[in-house]
Amino acid sequence: xxxxxxxxxxxxxxxxxxxxxxxxxxxxxxxxxxxxxxxxxxxxxxxxxxxxxxxxxxxxxxxxxxxxxxxxxxxxxxxxxxxxxxxxxxxxxxxxxxxxxxxxxxxxxxxxxxxxxxxx
Numbered sequence: 825x826x827x828x829x830x831x832x833x834x835x836x837x838x839x840x841x842x843x844x845x846x847x848x849x850x851x852x853x854x855x856x857x858x859x860x861x862x863x864x865x866x867x868x869x870x871x872x873x874x875x876x877x878x879x880x881x882x883x884x885x886x887x888x889x890x891x892x893x894x895x896x897x898x899x900x901x902x903x904x905x906x907x908x909x910x911x912x913x914x915x916x917x918x919x920x921x922x923x924x925x926x927x928x929x930x931x932x933x934x935x936x937x938x939x940x941x942x943x944x
Contacts, residue, residue: 846914850907852934862904866934869902876938899937901929 848854855862903911911918911928918924929936 846911846918846928847931849910849914850903850928850932850935852932855907865904869934869937872902872937873939900940901935902937903935 852862852866856866915924915928918928929940933940
């Protein structure tokens with residue numbers, strides 16, 4: 825059962841492989857079945873992504889979300905507190921390791937605050 829999977833090594837380094845406990849507890853379908861309030865939250869996040877994409881600025885270097893020039897902070901994800909706390913129990917350095925966080929975020933675009941190109 826996926827809930828009892830231990831952190832494993834991947835070619836990119838230590839961490840949970842896709843399809844393990846971290847992915848199971850953050851899966852939008854599972855969350856929406858367990859608490860219907862998540863349905864509205866994910867719909868709202870989709871609307872936020874759409875609005876951010878409309879406000880994107882296009883430069884010689886490609887699309888820049890929300891017109892950001894890299895001179896400030898920008899929201900990259902919106903994760904419910906309870907989901908984040910459970911995820912941090914399984915993967916304590918999820919928010920510390922940029923590689924782990926963005927790999928997880930690429931597998932779960934429902935949490936993205938803007939549409940992100942992979943490897944961005």
